[in-house]
Amino acid sequence: MITPWYKEPWAYLVFILPLAAVIAGITTFIIANTNADTVVVDDYYKKGKSINQDIRKFKLAQKLGIRFDMQVSGNEIVLKPTGIEKTFPLLNVRFYHVTLAERDFNVKLTPDGHGWLRQNFTEKIDGKWRIIVTPFDNQWKLQTTIALPQADFSPFELQY
Numbered sequence: 001m002i003t004p005w006y007k008e009p010w011a012y013l014v015f016i017l018p019l020a021a022v023i024a025g026i027t028t029f030i031i032a033n034t035n036a037d038t039v040v041v042d043d044y045y046k047k048g049k050s051i052n053q054d055i056r057k058f059k060l061a062q063k064l065g066i067r068f069d070m071q072v073s074g075n076e077i078v079l080k081p082t083g084i085e086k087t088f089p090l091l092n093v094r095f096y097h098v099t100l101a102e103r104d105f106n107v108k109l110t111p112d113g114h115g116w117l118r119q120n121f122t123e124k125i126d127g128k129w130r131i132i133v134t135p136f137d138n139q140w141k142l143q144t145t146i147a148l149p150q151a152d153f154s155p156f157e158l159q160y
Helices: 009-034 046-063
Strands: 067-074 076-081 091-097 105-111 115-120 128-137 142-148 150-157
Touching: 046 142, 067 142, 076 091, 076 105, 142 150
Parallel strands: none
Antiparallel strands: 067 076, 067 150, 076 115, 091 105, 091 128, 105 115, 128 142
């Protein structure tokens, strides 16, 4: 006696494998379109030339001896100058989330009575961030990558 196809277990195995591949393909397509990669640059030659210019700014900061201890806790950032005895009227601090570009934001730090630079902000800061510090005239630049939040002061490690 011949059994109908829907009563054969091998028939379901044959149908389930291609169906699983189709579902995985559709899921991959949806994920790829909703989380597009923002890392790719259209004009990579121009971007490469600007990287060389940025390295000069990092080297100038190193030559001037500009260093900071940084604390980011709650919704406040504090930079304590440790490298030189110079006060800064204003520093621009840019926060770049390593994977989510829509979470990027800027903060302008002003000095308090102790010469430390601090500012409150409203953004959520958990996770890994790339932080770039520049003066208002954009002459030098410091950059680091750090996991936030951090309650204690830590050296702002210079990275190129």
